[in-house]
Amino acid sequence: IGNSSVLTCLTKGQITMLIWKITPKAGGLCTLVYRTDTNMTHRTNCSDNIDWTFRPGLAPALEIQQVGIAQEGNYSCEVASTDGNFHVMYHLTVLAPPRLSLYCDEQGSPMCEAAAGKPPAQLSWVPESSSSAEEKGHDNGTVTVVSKFTARSTNVTNVTTCMVSHPAGNWSQSIAC
Numbered sequence: 001i002g003n004s005s006v007l008t009c010l011t012k013g014q015i016t017m018l019i020w021k022i023t024p025k026a027g028g029l030c031t032l033v034y035r036t037d038t039n040m041t042h043r044t045n046c047s048d049n050i051d052w053t054f055r056p057g058l059a060p061a062l063e064i065q066q067v068g069i070a071q072e073g074n075y076s077c078e079v080a081s082t083d084g085n086f087h088v089m090y091h092l093t094v095l096a097p098p099r100l101s102l103y104c105d106e107q108g109s110p111m112c113e114a115a116a117g118k119p120p121a122q123l124s125w126v127p128e129s130s131s132s133a134e135e136k137g138h139d140n141g142t143v144t145v146v147s148k149f150t151a152r153s154t155n156v157t158n159v160t161t162c163m164v165s166h167p168a169g170n171w172s173q174s175i176a177c
Contacts, residue, residue, distance in 0.1 A: 001096045004065045007075055011059040013083030020062050022050065024073035025141075034060055047071075069094050069118065069140050094118065096142050097168035104177035110149035112162030112173075116142040122165040123147040126172075129160075 009018060015036055022030040030046035041052055047070065053063040059079075064071050075090040098117030105111050114121035120143035123133050133147040149160050161174040 001068060001094060003067055004063060005067050005092070006053060006061050006063050007077070007090050007092075008061045009059055009077035009079050010086045010088050011079050011081060012086065013081040015059065015079060015081045017080045018060055019078045021076045021078070022046065022073065023076075024070060026070060032062065064092075067092075067094060069096060069142070072141075095166075095168045098145070098164065098166060100162070100164050100171050100173060102162050102173040102175045104175065105148065108177045110160045110162070110175050110177050111146065112149070112164075113144065113146045114164050114166070115144045116140075117145070117166055117168075118142045119167065121145050124163045124165070125149050126161040126163060128152060 017036070018034045020032040024030070028045050030050065031044045032046060032052060033042045034052065049065045050071070051063060053061050055061070062075065062077070072092055072094040075092060077088045079086040096116060096118035098114035098121045101113045101115065103111050112123050112125070114123060116138060118141055120135055123145055125131065125147070129149045130152050131147050131150040133145050136144045138144065147162070158176045159174050161172050164171045
Protein backbone atom coordinates (compact mmCIF):
# COMPACT_ATOMS: atom_id res chain seq x y z
CA ILE A 1 0.00 0.00 0.00
CA GLY A 2 1.24 3.48 -0.86
CA ASN A 3 4.05 2.41 -3.18
CA SER A 4 4.09 2.75 -6.96
CA SER A 5 4.11 -0.26 -9.26
CA VAL A 6 5.05 -0.46 -12.95
CA LEU A 7 3.80 -3.36 -15.09
CA THR A 8 5.36 -4.03 -18.48
CA CYS A 9 4.26 -5.97 -21.56
CA LEU A 10 6.13 -8.43 -23.69
CA THR A 11 6.66 -6.78 -27.08
CA LYS A 12 8.44 -7.77 -30.28
CA GLY A 13 8.48 -5.84 -33.53
CA GLN A 14 6.69 -2.55 -34.12
CA ILE A 15 3.67 -2.11 -31.86
CA THR A 16 0.44 -1.21 -33.63
CA MET A 17 -1.90 -1.41 -30.62
CA LEU A 18 -1.58 -2.11 -26.93
CA ILE A 19 -4.51 -2.75 -24.54
CA TRP A 20 -4.49 -3.07 -20.76
CA LYS A 21 -7.55 -4.73 -19.25
CA ILE A 22 -7.77 -4.36 -15.49
CA THR A 23 -10.23 -6.42 -13.48
CA PRO A 24 -10.06 -5.33 -9.85
CA LYS A 25 -11.48 -7.52 -7.08
CA ALA A 26 -13.90 -4.69 -6.34
CA GLY A 27 -15.32 -2.43 -9.04
CA GLY A 28 -15.70 -2.61 -12.77
CA LEU A 29 -13.40 -3.32 -15.69
CA CYS A 30 -10.87 -0.61 -16.57
CA THR A 31 -9.30 -0.46 -20.04
CA LEU A 32 -6.46 1.59 -21.48
CA VAL A 33 -5.84 1.50 -25.25
CA TYR A 34 -2.84 2.89 -27.14
CA ARG A 35 -2.75 3.07 -30.96
CA THR A 36 0.54 3.95 -32.60
CA ASP A 37 -0.93 4.92 -35.99
CA THR A 38 -2.78 7.84 -34.39
CA ASN A 39 -0.51 8.16 -31.30
CA MET A 40 -3.73 8.24 -29.26
CA THR A 41 -4.57 6.77 -25.87
CA HIS A 42 -8.05 6.07 -24.55
CA ARG A 43 -9.14 5.10 -21.05
CA THR A 44 -12.43 3.74 -19.76
CA ASN A 45 -13.47 3.46 -16.11
CA CYS A 46 -9.93 3.72 -14.67
CA SER A 47 -9.00 5.45 -11.42
CA ASP A 48 -6.74 8.52 -11.62
CA ASN A 49 -3.75 6.73 -10.08
CA ILE A 50 -3.56 4.22 -12.99
CA ASP A 51 -1.99 5.54 -16.20
CA TRP A 52 0.49 4.94 -19.01
CA THR A 53 4.14 5.61 -18.51
CA PHE A 54 6.10 6.35 -21.68
CA ARG A 55 9.87 6.15 -21.51
CA PRO A 56 12.21 6.63 -24.48
CA GLY A 57 13.40 3.31 -25.91
CA LEU A 58 11.00 1.24 -23.81
CA ALA A 59 7.54 -0.15 -24.56
CA PRO A 60 4.66 1.77 -22.98
CA ALA A 61 4.03 0.42 -19.46
CA LEU A 62 1.29 0.77 -16.90
CA GLU A 63 2.04 2.69 -13.72
CA ILE A 64 -0.06 2.49 -10.57
CA GLN A 65 0.79 5.34 -8.22
CA GLN A 66 -0.02 5.14 -4.51
CA VAL A 67 -1.24 1.53 -4.74
CA GLY A 68 -4.28 0.84 -2.58
CA ILE A 69 -6.40 -2.19 -1.80
CA ALA A 70 -8.82 -1.13 -4.57
CA GLN A 71 -6.10 -1.85 -7.18
CA GLU A 72 -5.82 -5.52 -6.22
CA GLY A 73 -6.84 -7.81 -9.07
CA ASN A 74 -5.89 -9.03 -12.55
CA TYR A 75 -3.96 -6.95 -15.09
CA SER A 76 -3.88 -8.21 -18.67
CA CYS A 77 -1.78 -6.69 -21.44
CA GLU A 78 -2.50 -7.49 -25.09
CA VAL A 79 -0.12 -6.28 -27.80
CA ALA A 80 -0.60 -6.34 -31.57
CA SER A 81 2.65 -5.85 -33.47
CA THR A 82 4.32 -6.58 -36.79
CA ASP A 83 5.69 -9.80 -35.23
CA GLY A 84 2.32 -11.09 -33.98
CA ASN A 85 0.08 -10.81 -30.95
CA PHE A 86 1.41 -11.07 -27.41
CA HIS A 87 -0.34 -11.41 -24.07
CA VAL A 88 0.84 -11.16 -20.47
CA MET A 89 -1.20 -11.46 -17.27
CA TYR A 90 -0.38 -10.14 -13.81
CA HIS A 91 -2.21 -10.74 -10.56
CA LEU A 92 -1.59 -7.84 -8.19
CA THR A 93 -1.82 -8.64 -4.50
CA VAL A 94 -1.74 -5.68 -2.13
CA LEU A 95 -0.17 -5.99 1.32
CA ALA A 96 -1.44 -3.68 4.07
CA PRO A 97 0.91 -3.45 7.07
CA PRO A 98 -1.03 -3.51 10.35
CA ARG A 99 -1.01 -0.68 12.89
CA LEU A 100 0.42 -2.00 16.16
CA SER A 101 -0.87 -0.94 19.57
CA LEU A 102 -0.05 -2.38 22.98
CA TYR A 103 -2.02 -1.44 26.10
CA CYS A 104 -3.20 -2.71 29.49
CA ASP A 105 -6.82 -3.81 29.89
CA GLU A 106 -9.02 -3.09 32.96
CA GLN A 107 -7.60 -6.15 34.80
CA GLY A 108 -4.00 -5.04 34.15
CA SER A 109 -3.29 -7.61 31.46
CA PRO A 110 -1.27 -6.68 28.38
CA MET A 111 -3.31 -6.51 25.16
CA CYS A 112 -1.74 -6.44 21.71
CA GLU A 113 -3.60 -5.27 18.61
CA ALA A 114 -2.45 -5.43 14.99
CA ALA A 115 -5.12 -3.37 13.23
CA ALA A 116 -6.17 -3.43 9.57
CA GLY A 117 -3.49 -5.77 8.17
CA LYS A 118 -3.73 -7.68 4.92
CA PRO A 119 -3.17 -10.58 5.27
CA PRO A 120 -3.81 -10.96 9.02
CA ALA A 121 -0.75 -10.50 11.22
CA GLN A 122 0.63 -13.26 13.45
CA LEU A 123 1.02 -12.26 17.11
CA SER A 124 3.25 -13.85 19.75
CA TRP A 125 4.45 -12.92 23.23
CA VAL A 126 7.77 -12.82 25.11
CA PRO A 127 7.75 -14.45 27.60
CA GLU A 128 5.61 -17.16 26.01
CA SER A 129 1.90 -16.93 26.61
CA SER A 130 -0.97 -19.38 26.46
CA SER A 131 -3.17 -16.71 24.86
CA SER A 132 -5.01 -17.04 21.58
CA ALA A 133 -5.64 -14.33 19.02
CA GLU A 134 -9.06 -13.14 17.87
CA GLU A 135 -9.56 -11.86 14.32
CA LYS A 136 -12.08 -9.31 13.06
CA GLY A 137 -12.47 -8.89 9.30
CA HIS A 138 -13.25 -5.52 7.73
CA ASP A 139 -15.19 -4.68 4.53
CA ASN A 140 -12.02 -3.56 2.72
CA GLY A 141 -10.36 -6.98 3.10
CA THR A 142 -8.12 -6.07 6.02
CA VAL A 143 -8.15 -7.91 9.35
CA THR A 144 -7.56 -6.74 12.92
CA VAL A 145 -5.95 -9.28 15.26
CA VAL A 146 -6.15 -8.87 19.06
CA SER A 147 -4.34 -10.99 21.65
CA LYS A 148 -4.43 -10.87 25.47
CA PHE A 149 -1.30 -11.93 27.34
CA THR A 150 -1.95 -14.90 29.63
CA ALA A 151 1.03 -15.92 31.73
CA ARG A 152 1.94 -19.63 31.79
CA SER A 153 3.41 -19.35 35.29
CA THR A 154 3.22 -16.99 38.26
CA ASN A 155 6.93 -16.10 38.35
CA VAL A 156 6.78 -14.02 35.17
CA THR A 157 8.66 -10.80 34.63
CA ASN A 158 6.69 -7.53 34.78
CA VAL A 159 7.60 -6.56 31.20
CA THR A 160 5.95 -8.33 28.27
CA THR A 161 6.69 -7.92 24.58
CA CYS A 162 4.25 -8.37 21.72
CA MET A 163 5.87 -9.58 18.50
CA VAL A 164 4.03 -8.97 15.22
CA SER A 165 4.93 -10.97 12.12
CA HIS A 166 3.58 -9.89 8.72
CA PRO A 167 4.73 -10.15 5.06
CA ALA A 168 5.10 -6.33 5.05
CA GLY A 169 7.45 -6.40 8.06
CA ASN A 170 8.01 -7.47 11.66
CA TRP A 171 7.54 -5.26 14.73
CA SER A 172 7.65 -5.56 18.49
CA GLN A 173 6.63 -3.43 21.46
CA SER A 174 7.04 -3.91 25.20
CA ILE A 175 4.85 -2.89 28.12
CA ALA A 176 4.67 -3.29 31.91
CA CYS A 177 1.12 -3.41 33.30
